[in-house]
Amino acid sequence: MLRSLSRTLLCLAAAAVVVTAPAAAQETAVVQNDAGYRINGGDLLHISVYGEQNLDKDVPVQPDGGIAFPLVGNLNARGMTLKELQGKIADNLRESQYFPNLTDNEVTVSMVKATGNSVSVVGQVKAPGTFAYDTQLDVMQALSLAGGLTPFASKSKIKILRRDQAGTQTAILFDYSDVEDGEQLEKNILLRGGDVIVVPQAGLF
Template identity: 45%
Template sequence: MKSIVNTLLFGIALIVSGAVLAADRYLLNAGDVLEISVWNEDSLQKTVIVLPDGMVTFPLAGEVEAQGKTVADVQAALKQQLKDYLTDPVVTVSVVNVDGNNIHVLGKVLNPGNFVMSKPLDAMQALSLAGGLSPYAKENNIIVLRRIGDKQQAIPVHYGSIIKGQDLTSNVMLKSGDVIVIP
């Protein structure tokens, strides 16, 4: 009986630590919803949305950059800014919704549209989410459009080669905001 309890506790610990690690790796995006609270300060509990400029606003702390940062980064920045008003503030930040982590699939797929990435996805997985290619799709002319700063980059995805086990490097990992175009 004792070994069963220990095994269950170990399993729960692995699940919780995996979730914590995933939250530490996730980079926030505009549109993500955060729950921010300061321990023992009822007036400092707020749900915020990462704005299009990448900022969140919190009482006393003002604006804090969130886009491209981890939850831990935002937590540390808020704690630092609140130190001017509170003695050793204990700040908790959690992601309520990852609405800002979107990709777009356009063109000759069965279900084109906007998709929320709740976990890392590659191009083939995104095409699967969109229902797969239509019979008229040009499978080796697919591109991923990615914005880097103020420039646009076109990354080829050779679907026909990938499904044959060739040119697997063209099955790129997607980033928030990527647009997959299937002619």
């Protein structure tokens, strides 16, 4: 009886591993494979150079977006995709005297732990605020998270405020009616971490 009970407990433990392990792996893979994810302060990256054991490290992203990597020095990774950072590191290594013929594909940048991105929605929405997301988020989805537009919103003059790596801010015009009617769906762009959606009141601006 005792032996039978032990065997049953072992089977249950094995089943638990089978069920939970793929879920954790899948969650990690979503972040690592998401081309739209923008690096944030607090993220933990893994950076490696093919065939170089000394250049295979977990690299924390500082709150201001800075990272440090051997032979590369300090870089501001905040707002970059993993692919963009891969190219930047490869460029810097090529500029050194050690890896003049290095290709981008010989550098690997992956996400070990992501803090997630966030966007803010302000103005004439029912529930303005800042919303975190792990994978991808488009404009319509963000507006939905904010409760949708109020009756006083100017649908044709919504703006997405975005800063580039240099800190320069640009405004992207978004016409809610066009996308809502199924037209110009290309305007329903994927947002980047730090974007601010401004929904003005009709009759203003």
